[in-house]
Amino acid sequence: MNKDIEKQAREFFAAENFDKNSEYYCKTRDIFQARLDKMIIYLLKEQLKEEDAYILSAIAGEIGNNSFDHNLGSWVGEIGIFFAYGKVNNVLTIVLADAGQGVYKTLKKVKPELKNDIEALRTAFNEKISGRAPESRGNGLKFVKANIKDRGMHLDFYSGSAKAELNYAEKIEAVNGSYQGCLAIISLKKI
Amino acid sequence: MKIELRKFGDILVSRPAGREAYLAMSAYLLKGVDENELIELDFQGVKVMAPSWADEVLTKIALKYKNLKLLNTENSSVRATLKTLEEFSDFKNLNYAGRNKKAN
Numbered sequence: 001m002n003k004d005i006e007k008q009a010r011e012f013f014a015a016e017n018f019d020k021n022s023e024y025y026c027k028t029r030d031i032f033q034a035r036l037d038k039m040i041i042y043l044l045k046e047q048l049k050e051e052d053a054y055i056l057s058a059i060a061g062e063i064g065n066n067s068f069d070h071n072l073g074s075w076v077g078e079i080g081i082f083f084a085y086g087k088v089n090n091v092l093t094i095v096l097a098d099a100g101q102g103v104y105k106t107l108k109k110v111k112p113e114l115k116n117d118i119e120a121l122r123t124a125f126n127e128k129i130s131g132r133a134p135e136s137r138g139n140g141l142k143f144v145k146a147n148i149k150d151r152g153m154h155l156d157f158y159s160g161s162a163k164a165e166l167n168y169a170e171k172i173e174a175v176n177g178s179y180q181g182c183l184a185i186i187s188l189k190k191i
Numbered sequence: 192m193k194i195e196l197r198k199f200g201d202i203l204v205s206r207p208a209g210r211e212a213y214l215a216m217s218a219y220l221l222k223g224v225d226e227n228e229l230i231e232l233d234f235q236g237v238k239v240m241a242p243s244w245a246d247e248v249l250t251k252i253a254l255k256y257k258n259l260k261l262l263n264t265e266n267s268s269v270r271a272t273l274k275t276l277e278e279f280s281d282f283k284n285l286n287y288a289g290r291n292k293k294a295n
Contacts, residue, residue, distance in 0.1 A: 029205060037202055040239065051267035058241040058268040061204030065243055069206060128279045139242045139279035147271050 001086025005095050006185055009084065013077045013099035013180070020078075027067045027080040036061055039085050041095075048092070048188075055147050055187065056094070059155075060085075062140040063184045064094050065170055071100035076180060092188045100181040103159040117160030121172050125157075145170070148186070158183040192224055193262075196248075197236030207248025216248070221256075230256045235263040240259060249273075250282045266287045 002008065011017045012024070019025065036057060043053035057186045060083075077099025085094040093157035100106075104120035113131060114120050123129055125145045130138035148155045148166045155166040161178040165171045196203065199212040224230070226279055230252060234240070253259055276282035 029207065033202070033205070033208075036204065040202070054239045054266060054268040055271060057202065057239045058204065058272065061202075061239065062243060065205040065241075069243075114223075133269045139246060139275050142244045142270065142279050143275040146275065 005084050005086050009082050009095045009097040009183060011075045014130055018078055024082050024084045026083050032064050032083060035083055054152055055151055059144050059147055060094050062144055066140055067098035067100055070106050074101055076105040077102055097183040098181040102181050117162035118172055121162050121164045154187045156185045192228060193231040193232045194220055195288040201237055202239040203244040206243045206247050209244035213248045213251050227258055229258045231260045232263055233262040233282050234269045237266055237269055240269045240272045242272050243292055245272045245276055246280050250280050253282055
């Protein structure tokens with residue numbers, strides 16, 4: 001995988017770059033599911049331990065499906081997600097991105113006191129809350145956080161002008177520039 | 192009544208798929224089953240399970256049926272998912288056999 005994959009993901013949904021025929025574009029959940037199945041085969045071929053491969057797939061599945069769950073009928077840009085995986089400098093890397101509403105806008109509907117993207121990310125990774133209330137949801141990103149930590153993985157999750165960096169610890173901070181929807185970069189050095 | 196979850200697929204990751212699985216279970220497997228009957232959920236053959244799918248299926252079953260037993264929960268993603276459900280969903284206050292003893 002190209003080392004500029006993060007840049008490619010970040011710019012993928014810009015009108016001048018959008019390529020509906022890209023191998024990384026999953027317009028629908030079904031396409032994402034099929035490519036997730038294929039990723040598991042790839043991870044096992046790359047000698048990743050089965051237990052890590054399955055957890056990693058569950059994490060990617062949660063993040064990718066979140067994009068579809070929370071943006072159905074409300075996509076800001078193109079429908080669907082960007083989903084790429086492979087090795088970058090021998091580090092296994094999975095990148096997911098969408099041009100959706102982002103975490104702040106989604107959660108503010110159910111937690112109006114949220115003030116900014118940082119508070120929204122802190123809430124998303126730590127509180128049982130879902131933008132789709134009254135449906136009882138909101139466990140996906142807590143699962144992601146716990147298993148990134150337990151398995152020695154690394155996650156950079158961007159939404160709006162904030163970034164959550166998760167590994168053995170959690171750091172949520174403002175970043176320069178902003179990303180419209182959500183951009184997640186998962187990495188694992190064990191491969 | 193034993194339900195083999197691998198018959199719903201070996202990669203169980205989204206809420207819509209979970210909802211569909213629960214509806215199919217309700218129509219074909221659990222129809223007419225008494226709420227006190229033993230329900231065995233067998234995870235043998237499941238490779239990937241995520242909490243979104245599981246919350247739509249396991250939590251709903253656990254809320255409806257009082258005598259639940261989980262079998263073959265050794266898979267890493269199954270164990271991690273059960274741990275998350277116990278912590279963050281309505282699954283947490285339920286007593287069932289095969290509780291997530293080996294989870295980290």
